[in-house]
Amino acid sequence: xxxxxxxxLTELLRRFMDESAAQAAQADIETAERILxxxxxxxxxxxxxxxxxxxxxxxxxxxRHRTQIFRGAVAVAAAVILxxxxxxxxxxxxxxxxxxxxxILPTALWESHDIAADDLDLVYFASEIRHIEAxxxxxxxxxxxxxxxxxxxELEMELVAIETEYWKGSY
Amino acid sequence: MxxxxxxxxxxxxCKSGDADSFAQVVDMYAGRCYGYFYRLTGDRDLSDELLxxxxxxxxxxIGSYKGGAFESWLFKIAxxxxxxxxxGKQRRRKLMDAHRTQLEREPDLNESRFSDEGQIRLExxxxxxNRLDADTRDLILLRFYSELSFKEIAEHRSEPIGTALxxxxxxxxxxxxxxxx
Numbered sequence: 005x006x007x008x009x010x011x012x013l014t015e016l017l018r019r020f021m022d023e024s025a026a027q028a029a030q031a032d033i034e035t036a037e038r039i040l041x042x043x044x045x046x047x048x049x050x051x052x053x054x055x056x057x058x059x060x061x062x063x064x065x066x067x068r069h070r071t072q073i074f075r076g077a078v079a080v081a082a083a084v085i086l087x088x089x090x091x092x093x094x095x096x097x098x099x100x101x102x103x104x105x106x107x108i109l110p111t112a113l114w115e116s117h118d119i120a121a122d123d124l125d126l127v128y129f130a131s132e133i134r135h136i137e138a139x140x141x142x143x144x145x146x147x148x149x150x151x152x153x154x155x156x157x158e159l160e161m162e163l164v165a166i167e168t169e170y171w172k173g174s175y
Numbered sequence: 176m177x178x179x180x181x182x183x184x185x186x187x188x189c190k191s192g193d194a195d196s197f198a199q200v201v202d203m204y205a206g207r208c209y210g211y212f213y214r215l216t217g218d219r220d221l222s223d224e225l226l227x228x229x230x231x232x233x234x235x236x237i238g239s240y241k242g243g244a245f246e247s248w249l250f251k252i253a254x255x256x257x258x259x260x261x262x263g264k265q266r267r268r269k270l271m272d273a274h275r276t277q278l279e280r281e282p283d284l285n286e287s288r289f290s291d292e293g294q295i296r297l298e299x300x301x302x303x304x305n306r307l308d309a310d311t312r313d314l315i316l317l318r319f320y321s322e323l324s325f326k327e328i329a330e331h332r333s334e335p336i337g338t339a340l341x342x343x344x345x346x347x348x349x350x351x352x353x354x355x356x
Contacts, residue, residue: 016336033344046213047210059227
């Protein structure tokens with residue numbers, strides 16, 4: 005007979021019925037379970053098992069890839085936000101020479117008429133944002149396979165992990 | 176003890192995305208999970224499909240496994256997958272058609288596709304399982320294949336343990352009578 009998490013069936017039945025009824029119920033259950041044991045279900049075919057192994061490997065690889073992309077994107081976003089916050093908290097210039105601020109900008113940007121296109125950092129950040137959008141669309145399209153709640157929960161967990169790693173200095 | 180330590184190691188491997196660990200989980204549990212799906216549906220192709228879905232879901236959800244009986248966690252997902260499947264209207268119609276066809280064929284058990292005695296006995300059990308109501312059948316098969324305790328089953332089904340015990344007893348008694356009749 006199966007162990008069923010080591011439970012004591014006799015004791016359990018006696019909690020709900022008298023001695024004789026419990027004995028009869030136990031006999032019914034054990035006999036029927038022996039019938040089930042005597043009629044084992046078929047086993048999945050080797051082809052099915054091979055397919056499932058391949059599918060799980062692919063799913064694990066997809067998950068790893070998604071995680072890496074998401075962590076990278078969030079780290080970049082966090083760095084941008086941090087830079088903006090630090091910039092805002094810096095004291096305003098008090099009559100200092102304007103040239104000192106201009107000199108920290110690359111000449112190409114200083115002379116640019118389209119900073120969004122010429123600033124490589126901005127181009128990179130815009131590309132990361134497009135990447136995140138694509139990931140979110142991909143998640144939406146998988147809605148039949150993965151419940152949205154699960155996806156959101158997973159993203160939240162990833163965000164917490166990234167935040168922790170970020171403050172540890174991993175990024 | 177050794178088995179649970181080994182299982183914990185494999186699950187840790189799965190959580191860190193190790194491909195071999197996922198393959199080991201498939202090898203360990205595919206048979207029991209397939210048996211559960213097959214006895215619920217009576218359809219090998221559909222059982223293949225549900226089994227694939229189960230293990231893909233396992234990959235997606237392994238991060239949310241927080242310890243406790245792994246079988247319990249896995250079979251809860253299996254049970255949810257089966258019920259999600261039942262809720263799909265098209266699939267449901269297909270499943271019922273398959274069952275109807277199977278029941279219509281019941282008196283013809285000696286036809287050539289059943290090549291040996293074992294196969295006939297196997298199908299006979301399937302026919303009688305299909306005569307039980309869906310909820311009782313699910314309860315019996317969840318108990319048999321997951322090997323969960325009544326306490327765990329009752330929690331999963333959100334019903335009192337006495338109710339689960341009573342339904343299982345009635346269902347198994349009926350199955351026994353059908354098989355012995």
